[in-house]
Amino acid sequence: MIYVDADACPVKAEAEAVAVRHKTELKHVCNGGLRPSDNPLVEVVYVADGPDEADKWIAERAGPGDVVVTGDIPLAAKCVEAGAHVIKHNGDALTQANIGQALATRDLMTDLRAADPFRQGGGKAFSKSDRARFRDGLERAIRAATA
Structure with a gap:
């Protein structure tokens, strides 16, 4: 099973x-706003509104045997602890190591942002190469989860 933390996820189509x-079955988990997929392997799961409900x-x-796609580090930590394979949107694996x-x-970044309210995020745009790295990372995670 693949679980996608789908709120604000840039790689839903690639997943x-x-x-x-x-x-492999895939569940897009979100608070709403996603259209259901016609694919029988894909389910959109709508959870209650509220912070961290999808998480x-x-x-x-x-x-064990599952893959989780998320950029939420606390969620990733819980899933890694439970034995799931976790990857971020850029394809990087999050592991026990x-x-x-x-x-x-x-x-640390949360503390820095709190200390300087004028600090703005300055992340770069999500590129084709980011999407390719994600696909490669998800392929590796699925193979590892089913091994």
């Missing part, structure tokens, strides 16, 4: 394409 190629839903279900550092970096 669906890879899931179909592997004949809670995914964390309660993800485990690197999740602690990812959490620490997230906390």
Whole structure:
């Protein structure tokens, strides 16, 4: 099973394409606003409005043999702890070996933003190469999850 934290996820279409190629069920989990897919392998799961409701839903279900796609580091940590394979939108894997550092970096950046309210995000646009790296990362994660 592939779980996608679908609110603000830039790679939903790529995740669906890879899931179909592997004949793997995929669940887009969101608070709303996504159209259902015609594909029988793909389900859109609508959770209640509220912060972290999609994260809670995914964390309660993800485990060994599953792949989770998320940019949310606390959700990723819960899923890694539960034995799921986790990848970010750029295709980077989050594992037992690197999740602690990812959490620490997230906390540091949160503190820096709180200390300087004028600090603005300056992330670069999501590119074709980012999408390609994601597809490659998801392929690796699916193979590892089903091995």
